[in-house]
Amino acid sequence: MKAARLYEYDPAMNVKLRIEDIPAPTITRPDEVIVKVGAAGLCRTDLHIIEGVWQGIMDPHGALLPYVMGHENAGWVEDVGSAVTSVKPGDAVICHPLRTCGICLNCHHGHDMHCEHSQFPGLGLNGGFAEYFLTNERSLIKLNTNIAPLDVAPMADAGITAYRAAKRAAKMLPPGSYCAVLGVGGLGHIALQVLREMSGCRTIAIDREPGARVLAKELGADHVLDGGPNLIEELKSITGGGAHVVIDFVGELGVENICWRLLRKGGEVIVVGYGGTIEVPTLDLVANEIKIGGSLVGDYTELVELMELNADGKVKMHYTQYKLDDINTAIDDFKNRRFTGRGVIVP
Amino acid sequence: MKAARLYEYDPAMNVKLRIEDIPAPTITRPDEVIVKVGAAGLCRTDLHIIEGVWQGIMDPHGALLPYVMGHENAGWVEDVGSAVTSVKPGDAVICHPLRTCGICLNCHHGHDMHCEHSQFPGLGLNGGFAEYFLTNERSLIKLNTNIAPLDVAPMADAGITAYRAAKRAAKMLPPGSYCAVLGVGGLGHIALQVLREMSGCRTIAIDREPGARVLAKELGADHVLDGGPNLIEELKSITGGGAHVVIDFVGELGVENICWRLLRKGGEVIVVGYGGTIEVPTLDLVANEIKIGGSLVGDYTELVELMELNADGKVKMHYTQYKLDDINTAIDDFKNRRFTGRGVIVP
Amino acid sequence: MKAARLYEYDPAMNVKLRIEDIPAPTITRPDEVIVKVGAAGLCRTDLHIIEGVWQGIMDPHGALLPYVMGHENAGWVEDVGSAVTSVKPGDAVICHPLRTCGICLNCHHGHDMHCEHSQFPGLGLNGGFAEYFLTNERSLIKLNTNIAPLDVAPMADAGITAYRAAKRAAKMLPPGSYCAVLGVGGLGHIALQVLREMSGCRTIAIDREPGARVLAKELGADHVLDGGPNLIEELKSITGGGAHVVIDFVGELGVENICWRLLRKGGEVIVVGYGGTIEVPTLDLVANEIKIGGSLVGDYTELVELMELNADGKVKMHYTQYKLDDINTAIDDFKNRRFTGRGVIVP
Amino acid sequence: MKAARLYEYDPAMNVKLRIEDIPAPTITRPDEVIVKVGAAGLCRTDLHIIEGVWQGIMDPHGALLPYVMGHENAGWVEDVGSAVTSVKPGDAVICHPLRTCGICLNCHHGHDMHCEHSQFPGLGLNGGFAEYFLTNERSLIKLNTNIAPLDVAPMADAGITAYRAAKRAAKMLPPGSYCAVLGVGGLGHIALQVLREMSGCRTIAIDREPGARVLAKELGADHVLDGGPNLIEELKSITGGGAHVVIDFVGELGVENICWRLLRKGGEVIVVGYGGTIEVPTLDLVANEIKIGGSLVGDYTELVELMELNADGKVKMHYTQYKLDDINTAIDDFKNRRFTGRGVIVP
Ligand SMILES: [Zn+2]
Ligand SMILES: [Zn+2]
Ligand SMILES: [Zn+2]
Ligand SMILES: [Zn+2]
Ligand SMILES: [Zn+2]
Ligand SMILES: [Zn+2]
Ligand SMILES: [Zn+2]
Ligand SMILES: [Zn+2]
Ligand SMILES: [Zn+2]
Ligand SMILES: [Zn+2]
Structure with a gap:
């Protein structure tokens, strides 16, 4: 063959x-x-x-x-x-x-x-x-x-890895809540669709590539951002204090230490991409009661x-x-x- | 005044x-x-x-x-x-x-x-x-x-009573599962919309009134039935064995003893309407591991x-x-x- | 052989x-x-x-x-x-x-x-x-x-049937809550032990047989009742309004229509025994927001x-x-x- | 006054x-x-x-x-x-x-x-x-x-901070699983008792102070360790690969980067103490599907x-x-x- x-x-x-x-x-x-x-x-x-x-x-x-x-x-x-x-x-x-x-x-x-x-x-x-x-x-x-x-x-x-993360996110996302999706590639574009179908939340898609942002918009993302230097402020303004859940499909290139700063109190990061190292003070984890956890296939x-x-x-x-x-x-x-x-x- | x-x-x-x-x-x-x-x-x-x-x-x-x-x-x-x-x-x-x-x-x-x-x-x-x-x-x-x-x-x-029942149902309804909604009135038509937005399941709307069935279809019900004498057979055929969840907005007029017969093994009835009396053999509850529970405002x-x-x-x-x-x-x-x-x- | x-x-x-x-x-x-x-x-x-x-x-x-x-x-x-x-x-x-x-x-x-x-x-x-x-x-x-x-x-x-029911119960039983166990035979005596180990609740064991009640006491039941005609009143008095969960290991001989009357608002019956037929008005299910469900092996x-x-x-x-x-x-x-x-x- | x-x-x-x-x-x-x-x-x-x-x-x-x-x-x-x-x-x-x-x-x-x-x-x-x-x-x-x-x-x-963490842990700890408790002071000694009462798991108490270890033993800890340089190996040996949950009541002095290394695949750290900074590669989070999260009062x-x-x-x-x-x-x-x-x- x-x-x-x-x-x-x-x-x-x-x-x-x-x-x-x-x-x-x-x-x-x-x-x-x-x-x-x-x-x-x-x-x-x-x-x-x-x-x-x-x-x-x-x-x-x-x-x-x-x-x-x-x-x-x-x-x-x-x-x-x-x-x-x-x-x-x-x-x-x-x-x-x-x-x-x-x-x-x-x-x-x-x-x-x-x-x-x-x-x-x-x-x-x-x-x-x-x-x-x-x-x-x-x-x-x-x-x-x-x-x-x-x-x-x-x-x-690619599909089930995105689905597993998005399904876990959906359980934590009541109507009116916000989910940020970092990276709209082969996995992220599936996660956006799953969130749209299985949760009443609002999605914020973030990608540096214009083509990925166009795709995110087509797939129903409520907000689409380019991940520039003001990302944290932009997102906190849209969400009134931070996202309830962040799904990080990048996990490297510095994104791994932006992801958890996008959360509001009580929020959770689901890490799917990898390569970088997260550095997070325990005081931030405790005072804001946030969680950071990996998700596999x-x-x-x-x-x-x-x-x-x-x-x-x-x-x-x-x-x-x-x-x-x-x-x-x-x-x-x-x-x-x-x-x-x-x-x-x-x- | x-x-x-x-x-x-x-x-x-x-x-x-x-x-x-x-x-x-x-x-x-x-x-x-x-x-x-x-x-x-x-x-x-x-x-x-x-x-x-x-x-x-x-x-x-x-x-x-x-x-x-x-x-x-x-x-x-x-x-x-x-x-x-x-x-x-x-x-x-x-x-x-x-x-x-x-x-x-x-x-x-x-x-x-x-x-x-x-x-x-x-x-x-x-x-x-x-x-x-x-x-x-x-x-x-x-x-x-x-x-x-x-x-x-x-x-x-009306809205939150339907919402409470539908949200509870949504948690039990993965993609590919079926939810039957008995009664598409002031509450049922809200439940159908909530299920569409918060769950990846398929909905089956059931009502004797033609106008209610038209409304159900408009609101995205996947199947619409008239609740005639063959309801149980029709629903088991559509679902391949029964619904995963049934929401009963009627609860009387005989519907209360049809609702739990629509379930598949492991399924659950959420009772919102009232007036009738449910009669269910404990053997059916146990052998099929089904649940019947009320839901309030x-x-x-x-x-x-x-x-x-x-x-x-x-x-x-x-x-x-x-x-x-x-x-x-x-x-x-x-x-x-x-x-x-x-x-x-x-x- | x-x-x-x-x-x-x-x-x-x-x-x-x-x-x-x-x-x-x-x-x-x-x-x-x-x-x-x-x-x-x-x-x-x-x-x-x-x-x-x-x-x-x-x-x-x-x-x-x-x-x-x-x-x-x-x-x-x-x-x-x-x-x-x-x-x-x-x-x-x-x-x-x-x-x-x-x-x-x-x-x-x-x-x-x-x-x-x-x-x-x-x-x-x-x-x-x-x-x-x-x-x-x-x-x-x-x-x-x-x-x-x-x-x-x-x-x-016998063991896992009791364990499955008791584990499900334990999830609904915070400290200070009450779980009634109807029948302390081969299954019930296991359930009492599982509840003692996996939950901070208080248990109420009920059996007509004196020997079974002695065993229940040895296994740490907080209250032991003989299931006489005043059972509902006795239990409501002990619990201040009813049990949070009832596990019915009998399911027949009339017990099947006592079990759900032992619940407080928001409570749940787990039915393991079978033989009888439950008759419950939908009004009771809804107004008290109670649940009745079977549990298998x-x-x-x-x-x-x-x-x-x-x-x-x-x-x-x-x-x-x-x-x-x-x-x-x-x-x-x-x-x-x-x-x-x-x-x-x-x- | x-x-x-x-x-x-x-x-x-x-x-x-x-x-x-x-x-x-x-x-x-x-x-x-x-x-x-x-x-x-x-x-x-x-x-x-x-x-x-x-x-x-x-x-x-x-x-x-x-x-x-x-x-x-x-x-x-x-x-x-x-x-x-x-x-x-x-x-x-x-x-x-x-x-x-x-x-x-x-x-x-x-x-x-x-x-x-x-x-x-x-x-x-x-x-x-x-x-x-x-x-x-x-x-x-x-x-x-x-x-x-x-x-x-x-x-x-002190009590409810320990209780909140231990209750969250207990939900993730079926019989046969292991929970490590880092620090047996005012909070840790409460957590050990809560775990003993509300979970069927095995507890591993870890403290540098001999007096704290004596107290842990009295309170029913299944294993007591002194947190020496071989802690990770000792714990992995006891647990057959790592703890299912770790509660970190220290959160500083280096413990914050030992805690997550004590986990098995799918495990979770609950961080209560604070002061240090966690450094964790995203690859470890993802490949082992572990979670790290703070817990407040x-x-x-x-x-x-x-x-x-x-x-x-x-x-x-x-x-x-x-x-x-x-x-x-x-x-x-x-x-x-x-x-x-x-x-x-x-x-
Ligand atoms: Zn792949
Ligand atoms: Zn949708
Ligand atoms: Zn307030
Ligand atoms: Zn009304
Ligand atoms: Zn099979
Ligand atoms: Zn048997
Ligand atoms: Zn009040
Ligand atoms: Zn204090
Ligand atoms: Zn105990
Ligand atoms: Zn295998």
Whole structure:
């Protein structure tokens, strides 16, 4: 099958994936499923992988390369192991990014990201920038009628990460309250839609890029700011004292120490982006009774919920499509932020 | 001032309110406020008062009549007691229906309806079917700019009762779930809007009246049913096994024993309407793990939240306007369901 | 192996289980596990099975008998299927009563009792009143060091059913509040201990049997009542207006219509026992804003939590031990309430 | 009346309060109450006041001194304003530290600490290191029968601050989970008791002082550590990977950057002590999905709940008693940590 493979890590990112013909994956365990890839989202994590950021975690012995990236996958079931009963060849599916065990206590709780025996196709093993891709039955969700893999693939990671943060925010946001969203990219534009649909709050979208601000406005943000030097004052003026919740999709470049200064008393920052270091006096935490907490990729059940919102036409992925042969162009456009929303690779 | 007063209870409702000139209320305590009535909602409770249903509770000694009904009031502050600081004459306000003490433990919890020393203008003392009306500072909410008392008066009771139930429902309704709303009158049509704005669920509106069903459709109900003899089958077919939440705004006429049969496993009925008696085998409760619970008038803070949704244009009261002189016509139209939404009296 | 089998249903319960030698179960699927039974709890459900109450559900084609009852099992792993990795022969384990699929949406949520493909050993297939018993890996919890199967077996169903109800209650019970527990048998005596450990509330235990009341007192109940004709008045006097939560482990014999009358405003009944029919006016539900809801067997994760409480010495099962050969005596003693707590069968 | 007054701020704390005879407070508003002080807790905040830490906030114009500190007060009602109905002279009471307005939105929510018009006797106006003290009706809670003001005074601030944090922790702590408590002083020793009563978790108490560790053990801590250089390793070993919740009563001296390193994945730090600055990489927050949040003084309703626990004998204040004449000795002993628990001043 055709696949794009990474051959070396390079912090400067002066490497290209090679488009090659390699053997398709085969089933070796009764719970496995092979998916014919319909589309695979391109993720900032893929850039970090190329840079070598994840090398220590996913490739500690240096034995992984060459391998196939791609962890935001949707497509059609091609083949199933002997114990699989919930899907059959031809079914259109989206894949939760983790292959979980279903046995450990975290799996019993539904905390997929903390499964003690999980695998992450596209990180430590081959993923979806290829024609076929191997996962297990527990990771699959059948698509609703009339939903195409191409339209939803990045929901598998970018979508549920944004959904998990926005759903947590929505629970703290009664009508009349304010939610600030820092960064309106592949995740932020999903969060804005989820907040619009699941909360009576007012949203304030903040991004340095004019194109992202236009998109935020189209998606119903109540206020759109450019994140300039007066951001804190502007936001406190709009909100009458600060936001009730801030979702920080940036987490670096100084944003990590602006985010919590945007809160009102009793407010909470949900941190999704990473890279920087937060420095916060305990006096500010206590006197204002504010909270700062991280949010990871969403659970399987959260992907199910997001797909329902999508099937109802309430939340859509904004994307730009690239052929698998053009994946290096897609990566270059992503680095330079030449598209809004998400880039999607189609084999 | 001009006022409409009730002179006798009559289960057959063959009585008319008398439009009279009576002395306007005056301030006798430092926390009191006189409101010039802008509009007062007409409520099913008013019909029950005339029928004598509330006589034992609000008029145990038979000393109340003649008196002024009207407990869903909005208008402008006319005069304030010596200790009042948060409002001043001329301010446009809506009035939470209860005058609460602010001292008892329930008040400290914000559970206004359970205040141990509350008064209920329009029930046990004079209300708002008049030019002026007496309440206290704790019951008042200033209206947002550009909001007219006429457009919101019934929010003070019908609105927050629906809001409280719908907000409780929304917390149990993830995307893809179903909420059935039984009865699309003055309360139900608000609940549909609140669910649309605060939850990613799908709504099923049920009403015998064609006009109510048209209104439900306009307000965004995903499904609209006429509540015929096949209701349970129809709803189970739409929902794939039953609703996750049912809000019963009827609570009588047999609906009270249909409502819980509409649930799926793990579901919950929120009962707002009353009159009938629910008969449910404990085996059904346990085997299906369902819940049935009542919901009362909303708290002050819930009225604040509802007014924010209204100010944002997200939830609107659908109403028909009557002059105070025509209040008996309004009552007659209400009894015969000649209008959808709510009837509102303007002095 | 030695096993006790049921040969016929009899509403009058004039039948005895036959102690026989039958083939031990064998593994046929990769996720299966054979457990050498250490002990098996005797449950009211077993009496209902003999009476034929469950016949329509668990034996619709009349092909089940003779079969082995027993769904509250603990013991030691004897053999494991090829895919099993989390337990090995010799491990001491307790068994969640359901064999769940791990694939359906309810399993992903951790709602074991609503698994779409579950099996219930001891109901529709052979259970634990025998030397060996067949289940699957997902149902097993390893026992903490020094915990013997005999001491915990009924935790597998009686325990977690009580735990689930008591944990739900505890969330609604701040310090100074009251929880009434109706029925202090195999379930109620566990609930009292859980409430003592996980809530700052005061408990009121109610039982007609003197022995059960003595046990309640030993377990720390703050008040113990005999459930006589003045129960409602007694309880309202103790609590100053009614209980905040009532857990009804009876659910029949008239208790089902006393339980909700014991509540104060805003209170909730958790129904665990069944058999009767609740009749409650919607006016009572609404005016008092009370809730009535069923509670089923607990989830796997709840059994894990209960076993931690047990390992910490905080919650203990009170039981009487019978040999498998004496199982018919145990059943007779249970019917006539000749022991407090639970009866346990040891092969 | 006799009172202890502060005459100057001094960062080195080389000042003494002067014991003087000054006029007793009088009632000037209808909702005011004069309390005859039974006892007043000595708080770390009092030390900070003397040092001048609060000068900018509570004494911006330099017009406050000399004044009476003391914000943790209990005693007996001496006199009441004309509108007061819930207490009468002679009633034993404890005083929530804030005089709140009861009118603003935060008061309606029960968020006392965020009242927009609050006063804080003992900080910006005279407090309870005196024979009499002025507050308002909304701040008072009647003591349960047989409870003496002396035994509970520090509950008014130290107690509810610890209770608020521990109650929030308890909601996140199922059986088998671990809660680390950093600092077993006036607050920490209350938190340990609250956790023991309201949660099925295991507690790990950490303090550098041997006396505090002895007290922790007496109060039922499951593990007691001395907070030495191997704290993180010791705690991770005990807990199998980290605590589910950490309550940091220190918040300075380096503890603020140890606290969050004690967490397991999904865990939360509740910060109560302050002074230091937390430095946490966003990557740690996100990858481990941990939260860090401040907790302030508890609400009125939390003080009610804590007094119920105290009345039930479940939570007791450990204290050392000083006469008002000896207040400077008490301050000196407190600075040098010569007592465990709390110091209490008796007029
Ligand atoms: Zn991704
Ligand atoms: Zn797992
Ligand atoms: Zn919406
Ligand atoms: Zn009304
Ligand atoms: Zn009150
Ligand atoms: Zn059982
Ligand atoms: Zn399942
Ligand atoms: Zn203090
Ligand atoms: Zn206030
Ligand atoms: Zn306890």
